[in-house]
Amino acid sequence: MDFVGSIVNPSNLERRRQIVGILLLACWVGSLAMPAIKTCYGGATSWGFGFAFLLIGWLGPLANQYEWFANPVFAIAVALLLAGKRPPIVLAAAAALLAGLSVTFTTEYSDIEEPVCGHGPGFALWLAAIFGAAVFSVIDRLQSPPKPA
Numbered sequence: 205m206d207f208v209g210s211i212v213n214p215s216n217l218e219r220r221r222q223i224v225g226i227l228l229l230a231c232w233v234g235s236l237a238m239p240a241i242k243t244c245y246g247g248a249t250s251w252g253f254g255f256a257f258l259l260i261g262w263l264g265p266l267a268n269q270y271e272w273f274a275n276p277v278f279a280i281a282v283a284l285l286l287a288g289k290r291p292p293i294v295l296a297a298a299a300a301l302l303a304g305l306s307v308t309f310t311t312e313y314s315d316i317e318e319p320v321c322g323h324g325p326g327f328a329l330w331l332a333a334i335f336g337a338a339v340f341s342v343i344d345r346l347q348s349p350p351k352p353a
Contacts, residue, residue: 217348218288224340225285231333232278238326244319254326274302274334281337290348293341300338303331 236258239251261272277299281291 217290217344221285221288221290221344224336225282228278228285228333228336228340229282231329231336232282235326235329235333238329239324240326240330241320242322242324244321249321251324254330269305271302271305274299277302278334278337281341285337285340290344291337291341293338293345296338296341299334303334 236254238254240254240257241252243250243252257272258275261269261275264270264272277295281296281299284291284295
């Protein structure tokens with residue numbers, strides 16, 4: 205059987221989970237090296253990279269921003285995938301919900317010194333990784349054989 209066939213084959217769930225985990229992790233790591241958030245202040249714009257937001261994001265609750273907390277939840281889900289285990293749907297859904305909060309804030313923030321006025325490819329790749337984990341968790345659950353009673 206070829207490589208793609210081994211991934212698609214439902215009988216090889218552990219290998220498929222590991223490969224998807226690697227792909228999701230690659231997207232997430234790639235998002236750290238890309239411009240993620242554009243800030244505008246006094247007519248000047250600047251880009252913040254994903255890595256910078258990973259380092260300071262835990263401070264988000266001070267500004268009513270909770271999206272960063274999708275990262276540790278995502279990390280747990282990906283760790284389970286890399287181990288060949290099925291992450292609970294609730295875990296991936298929680299990460300997607302937390303990340304989804306950031307989508308609601310696409311307009312300019314007025315309560316901070318340098319308002320956010322745009323999102324870059326790093327932000328899109330980060331969202332793709334988080335939501336990809338949630339979608340895969342649902343697909344994996346639907347294709348997994350039921351547990352014996």
